[in-house]
Amino acid sequence: MKHISPIQVAADAPARAPTRRALAKQQTRQKVLAAARRLFSEQGYEGATIRDIAAAAGMSTGAVFANFTDKSDLFREIMTDDMEALLAAMRDAAVRGRNAEDGVLKAFMAGYTFYKSRLQLARAAFSVSWDKDGGPSLRGLPSSLSFQDVFTDLLNAAVERGELSQEAEVKLRAQMLFDTYLSNFPQAIFEGWSLDALQARARDQIRILLAGARRG
Amino acid sequence: MTTDVGPPPARPGALRQSQKEATRQRVLDAARELFDTNGYQGTTIREIARLAQVSVGSVFTTFASKGEILSEVMQARLDPLYAELDRVVPHLRGSTADRLRTMFAIHFEFEARQVRLFLSHIAAAYDWTLSPEAKPFGRNLRFPQIIRGILQGGVERGDVRPDVDLQEVLVLLVAAYAWTYRLVVTSDADAKAMIAVMDRQIGLIAEGFAPRA
Numbered sequence: 228m229k230h231i232s233p234i235q236v237a238a239d240a241p242a243r244a245p246t247r248r249a250l251a252k253q254q255t256r257q258k259v260l261a262a263a264r265r266l267f268s269e270q271g272y273e274g275a276t277i278r279d280i281a282a283a284a285g286m287s288t289g290a291v292f293a294n295f296t297d298k299s300d301l302f303r304e305i306m307t308d309d310m311e312a313l314l315a316a317m318r319d320a321a322v323r324g325r326n327a328e329d330g331v332l333k334a335f336m337a338g339y340t341f342y343k344s345r346l347q348l349a350r351a352a353f354s355v356s357w358d359k360d361g362g363p364s365l366r367g368l369p370s371s372l373s374f375q376d377v378f379t380d381l382l383n384a385a386v387e388r389g390e391l392s393q394e395a396e397v398k399l400r401a402q403m404l405f406d407t408y409l410s411n412f413p414q415a416i417f418e419g420w421s422l423d424a425l426q427a428r429a430r431d432q433i434r435i436l437l438a439g440a441r442r443g
Numbered sequence: 444m445t446t447d448v449g450p451p452p453a454r455p456g457a458l459r460q461s462q463k464e465a466t467r468q469r470v471l472d473a474a475r476e477l478f479d480t481n482g483y484q485g486t487t488i489r490e491i492a493r494l495a496q497v498s499v500g501s502v503f504t505t506f507a508s509k510g511e512i513l514s515e516v517m518q519a520r521l522d523p524l525y526a527e528l529d530r531v532v533p534h535l536r537g538s539t540a541d542r543l544r545t546m547f548a549i550h551f552e553f554e555a556r557q558v559r560l561f562l563s564h565i566a567a568a569y570d571w572t573l574s575p576e577a578k579p580f581g582r583n584l585r586f587p588q589i590i591r592g593i594l595q596g597g598v599e600r601g602d603v604r605p606d607v608d609l610q611e612v613l614v615l616l617v618a619a620y621a622w623t624y625r626l627v628v629t630s631d632a633d634a635k636a637m638i639a640v641m642d643r644q645i646g647l648i649a650e651g652f653a654p655r656a
Contacts, residue, residue, distance in 0.1 A: 271571035273484050354569035354570065356625075359484075359485055359559065360482075361484070399644070399647060406619060406622035406625075410621070410622060428614070432614070436647065436651060439650025
């Protein structure tokens with residue numbers, strides 16, 4: 228890839244391009260985020276301190292605070308990035324399903340696959356999600372709330388196709404599917420379950436949860 | 444430190460033992476209060492020691508980690524609950540779904556009294572500093588056994604399909620139970636609200652284990 232220096236960019240499009248300073252700031256942010264991601268994964272949310280994160284990023288704590296309000300801000304930013312990427316992957320997977328059951332299973336697997344390489348970060352997120360202060364804020368993120376919509380949309384589409392009954396209680400069922408998806412993570416995190424093992428369990432669970440929604 | 448616990452013991456060893464037990468109890472009482480007020484992350488061993496009026500060092504001679512203290516607190520609370528459940532189970536009547544609803548409702552009512560304590564118990568499962576002795580939510584086997592017993596009874600009564608995987612039904616029920624507590628995090632739900640949601644969830648899972656018509 229051809230390297231374009233910030234100055235060239237600025238010269239080409241003076242009105243819209245970021246200034247050199249803005250680019251430097253952006254680079255600093257990325258460096259902090261990468262260091263934070265690593266430390267949260269290694270030491271958990273509680274264990275990682277801003278001071279350690281700053282040291283790992285090779286900068287002062289002041290420089291970190293110039294970019295992020297506090298540790299929870301940093302964590303939310305990392306989680307938002309991941310959740311947005313995962314949401315897109317889940318939506319793609321869901322529409323590739325042969326039917327509702329298969330679509331739900333594919334959405335589950337998109338999530339387990341995405342987090343396979345970052346289970347320790349997932350672990351930190353679960354820990355925060357049950358926290359008095361961190362929990363409401365993490366669970367209230369727009370991307371966090373959108374996961375359930377993946378399942379709601381999937382079930383609604385199946386109702387429209389006539390595959391599931393009109394009385395399928397879509398909202399409750401979507402919520403339970405999402406909770407069930409989450410509840411299998413401890414097996415992956417602590418017991419080293421493979422994607423195949425997770426898939427086998429998820430398939431049975433989804434079948435049970437959709438049984439009452441079938442037509443006829 | 445002076446002690447006013449009971450008559451003088453016969454042996455110095457016994458005195459040490461009873462002092463140790465008193466310390467332990469004070470630590471557990473302080474921890475229960477702090478976990479219920481400040482949650483798992485918000486509670487430190489140092490604060491527990493301060494409230495219990497013991498040294499941080501003496502907390503660590505008895506417990507290996509924060510998670511282990513919480514496990515002991517929960518264990519002490521749960522023993523009477525399970526004793527109650529053992530008395531209730533033989534008197535349960537009605538469908539398997541209704542029996543399950545009763546069992547879970549008892550849990551919600553019990554845990555809602557100190558609900559932050561229970562959220563701490565769930566959060567502890569993900570703690571990095573957890574020692575092997577700790578038993579956070581999910582590692583207690585007694586509760587799943589009771590639920591499994593009810594499902595097994597349902598197979599015998601004929602309202603649970605014999606070919607359904609009871610283990611998977613059990614996993615779904617326990618997941619639904621734990622995740623219903625998220626309503627406390629997101630909307631300060633009380634026991635009544637959680638029981639109402641759980642009742643519907645059990646109904647939905649029951650459709651999955653009902654014999655095919």
